[in-house]
Amino acid sequence: MKGTTLYSSSIPIFVSALLFHIARTQSSRSPRQDILRGLLNGTGLLYDARVPPNFEENVATDVSVQIYVMSFDSLTEISMEYRLSIFLRMNWTDPRLVWNNSDIHGPLEVDPKLVGMIWAPDLYFLNEKEAIIHDVTVMNNLMHIYEDGTIHTSTRISMTLSCDMHLERYPHDEQTCSIFAGSYSYSKENVILQWHRYPLQMRPTLTLPRFTVMGHNTIDCEIVDYGEQSMINAGNFSCIQANFFLRRQFGYYIAQVYIPSILIVVLSWVSFWIDIDAIPARVSLGLLTVLAITTQSTGEKSGLPRVSYIKAIDLWMAVCLMFVFMALLEFSYVNVQCRVQKRRQETILIEASTNTDEPRNGKERNDLDLQPRSGRRFVFFRDRMKVQRARFVDKCARVVFPLLFFLFNICYWLYYQQ
Structure with a gap:
């Protein structure tokens, strides 16, 4: 009888300990996943990746762009093009993704498979002929979400760009090749592109076979709608431009x-x-x-x-x-x-x-x-x-x-x- 009473009194203790262990395990399981799950599928309205951050407030989203040049292949004069391998980095703020957790230090790192669930600027390159996003061994796409809703992305891209060359002084010439980037579907009323504080960075040991990079600069530009003859007849669009100044090596x-x-x-x-x-x-x-x-x-x-x-x-x-x-x-x-x-x-x-x-008058000459x-x-x-x-x-x-x-x-x- 005494043993039965002891056994019965130990059951609530065991259950309490088990529940405490489960609760502790759940609370320490992965607060980052919980925050990310709460941001994308949390209480209230579900997050819609098809809508810009400040769409309802009629405020344009400022997108900061930075380009890191990994390789710069030589220019091709006959087709007037050049090839780049870059890391495209963008930063913007989405108020819908603000979070706060004192236990987490640093940003939330989003898996590449979930990147499509978060709104991102539809950046495209105006003078691009062909481009690929590297996917070995996985899609080379990085996204971090900070507490204040700031989003940082980095994508590894290789692309071939057109370059308008002037060859009157060839092979004593200097060329200026540019990158033009803009938002394809969002006008400047919704998205404004601007260069980062350090807009263009190049790998220190970067070299070209027949050219020397003398310098570079960046410009904030705008695609203006002039009517039916304009490039994009759908309003004014924000764009950015980077110029590379190249001098041909003479050796x-x-x-x-x-x-x-x-x-x-x-x-x-x-x-x-x-x-x-x-x-x-x-x-x-x-x-x-x-x-x-x-x-x-x-x-x-x-x-x-x-x-x-x-x-x-x-x-x-x-x-x-x-x-x-x-x-x-x-x-x-x-x-x-x-x-x-x-x-x-x-x-x-x-x-x-x-x-x-022949004798002359019968005599020899x-x-x-x-x-x-x-x-x-x-x-x-x-x-x-x-x-x-x-x-x-x-x-x-x-x-x-x-x-x-x-x-x-x-x-x-x-x-x-x-």
């Missing part, structure tokens, strides 16, 4: 374009030192240099768009082609002058040989008959003058061609490097 073009073309031009001058009678050697050298400079020009232009203006590289290659072609024309002139004199000598020798074999007459003597002297003139042209070309090419280089580099 690649020195090694791959300018030095080879200079050597080809210099090689074409070798024909001025080759003997005038070495026709096959001079013809081969002239044709090879013309073909070489033409092939190099074609290969360099293959990676550039077909624009209607003259680029710096076009001027350089055209002048180099002109120099090697003029060297070939110089040989043509010299060769013609020499061939006239040779043909004249052959004609005189043939006539003299024919007249020697003496040596005096083989001498050229006065008219032929003048022609022969004139032909020899042509040969001397041709040799003189070769000597002049040895000086004039390098001098003119040197003067062109001075003008070219002073103009495009200023």
